[in-house]
Amino acid sequence: MRTYYDSIALPIPPRASGFQIVVLAEKMGRIFSAQRRVNPSLLLERIRFEKDGKVVAGEFNITDTVLLIFAIRTRLDSLSYAIVRDGRTLRRESSHPVNPGIDTILLPLSELKEGDYELRLTAFGYDREEDILKFHLTVPFYFSDAKYNEAVDQLMYIATPEELSRMKKIRDPKKRRQAYEEFWKSRDPTPGTEENELKEEYLARIRYAEENFKMGDLGWRSDRGKIYIKYGPPDEIESHPFEAATRAYEIWYYYNRNLKFIFIDRYGFGRYELLYPEGSGI
Numbered sequence: 712m713r714t715y716y717d718s719i720a721l722p723i724p725p726r727a728s729g730f731q732i733v734v735l736a737e738k739m740g741r742i743f744s745a746q747r748r749v750n751p752s753l754l755l756e757r758i759r760f761e762k763d764g765k766v767v768a769g770e771f772n773i774t775d776t777v778l779l780i781f782a783i784r785t786r787l788d789s790l791s792y793a794i795v796r797d798g799r800t801l802r803r804e805s806s807h808p809v810n811p812g813i814d815t816i817l818l819p820l821s822e823l824k825e826g827d828y829e830l831r832l833t834a835f836g837y838d839r840e841e842d843i844l845k846f847h848l849t850v851p852f853y854f855s856d857a858k859y860n861e862a863v864d865q866l867m868y869i870a871t872p873e874e875l876s877r878m879k880k881i882r883d884p885k886k887r888r889q890a891y892e893e894f895w896k897s898r899d900p901t902p903g904t905e906e907n908e909l910k911e912e913y914l915a916r917i918r919y920a921e922e923n924f925k926m927g928d929l930g931w932r933s934d935r936g937k938i939y940i941k942y943g944p945p946d947e948i949e950s951h952p953f954e955a956a957t958r959a960y961e962i963w964y965y966y967n968r969n970l971k972f973i974f975i976d977r978y979g980f981g982r983y984e985l986l987y988p989e990g991s992g993i
Contacts, residue, residue, distance in 0.1 A: 724914065725985070728782070729744045731744065731745070732744065732745050732746075732901055749782070751754045752835075753784060753840060753861065753925070754783070754784060754785060754787065754834040754836050754840040755781050755784065755832065755834050755840060755842060756781070756784060757780075757781060758768075758779070758781040758805060758832065758844065759779075759780055759781075759843055760777055760778070760780075760798050760818075760844070760912060761777070761780050762775055762776065762777050762778070763776075768848070768993045769844065769845055769846030769847060770847055770849075771818075771820055771846060771847070771848055771849070772820075772848065772849045772850065772851055773820045773821050773823065773849075773850050773851070773854065774821075775820060776816045776817070776818075776896075777817075777818045777820060778816065778818070779792070779815065779816040779818060779830065779832070779843065779844070780813065780815050780818055781813075781814060781815075781816075781832065781842075781971070782812070782813055782814075783809055783810070783811050783812055783813075783814055783834070784811060784898060785811055785836055785837070786808060786809070786811060786836065787809040787810075787834050788807065788808055788809055788835045788836055788838040789805055789806065789807045789809070789834075789835045790805065790806050790814070790832075790833070790834050790835070791803060791804065791805035791830045791832075791833050792804060792805075792816055792830060792831065792833070793831045793833075794818075794819075794828055794829070794830055794831075795828065795829040795830075796823075796826055796827065796829070797832060801823070801828075801847065802822070804816075809834075813921045815982070818830070820848060821906070822850075822929055823848055824849040824850065825848055825849055826848060827845065827846075827847050827848075828845070828848060829843050829845055830843070830844045830845075830846065831846070832844070840931065841911075843948065851884075851888070853884045853885075853887035854886045854890065855952045856886045856907075857858050859887055860879060862877055862891065863878045863879055863891075865914075865917050865931060866878075866894065868937060868941050869898070869913060870942050871895065873940055874894065875888075875890045878891070878894070880889050886942070895907055895909075895910045906981050912943075913940070916939055916943065917931050917940060918942045919939065920932060920933070920935070920936030920939050921936070923983065924936045924939070924983075925970060926981055927981020927982050928981055928982045928983060929982070933982070933983070934974060934984055934985035935961075935974055935983055935985075937985075938963065938985065938990075942965055942970075944984075945963035945965055945972075946962055946964050946965055946966045947964040947966075948961055948963055948964075949962040949963075949964070957977075958973045958975050958976050958977055958979065959976040959979070959983075960973060960974060960976065960981060960983075961974045962972070962974075962992060965990075966993065969990070969992050969993050970990040970992065970993065971983060971990060971991055971992070971993050972987070972990045972991075973985070973986040973987065973991075974986065
């Protein structure tokens with residue numbers, strides 16, 4: 712007895728949730744039947760962001776070239792996308808009609824400002840489908856006058872006045888970035904490695920000063936911020952926040968340098984001023 716095998720393709724409608732198949736033999740009648748459930752077909756699938764040929768999460772900056780890539784499973788009457796921020800549509804584009812296949816959309820990142828966004832991809836065919844992808848956009852500091860000037864100002868404890876003046880005159884974002892990178896490259900203690908230890912430590916001190924000396928004070932611009940950034944964390948802090956006969960004050964000790972710095976909250980609002988700019992011996 713010979714056994715024969717065959718196969719057929721079942722055209723399942725896109726919105727079908729299941730199917731039943733019955734096999735009939737000419738002389739024997741029904742010889743097989745089965746029921747199966749299926750997931751409803753989607754209009755779109757495999758939706759993702761790609762940068763430089765790699766799938767990426769939704770963290771970009773305006774200099775990135777990012778593609779939204781997706782597969783269209785069936786012919787669509789229309790396909791549109793919208794970029795939304797805080798419920799407000801900033802950009803919308805649509806196509807009519809659209810055939811099955813792989814499609815791409817180039818995100819217009821250079822036209823956007825820093826912040827959180829939603830990309831809403833809407834397909835209309837036998838049904839309506841909307842897919843929402845979220846992404847966050849950052850703007851490098853050298854594209855913003857305010858951010859760039861602040862980044863340059865933060866170098867005041869290590870740069871010369873001439874260097875600061877020269878860097879602040881630059882207007883082109885690419886030249887700003889180049890000048891900033893060259894500044895730190897010239898001060899790299901280990902130029903043969905990828906890390907610039909001086910830059911990392913200096914900027915870490917800037918962040919610490921901004922986070923810890925901001926309440927009532929001027930953050931990295933404050934007197935305490937200045938000393939912390941120049942000398943690092945003190946070996947000991949003698950704090951006197953509640954004194955009956957005098958204003959609140961702090962004494963910072965740097966034993967290896969034989970230095971101490973006295974800060975006084977003259978007006979009682981948390982803004983500590985340095986008593987002796989150069990410090991004094993211990």
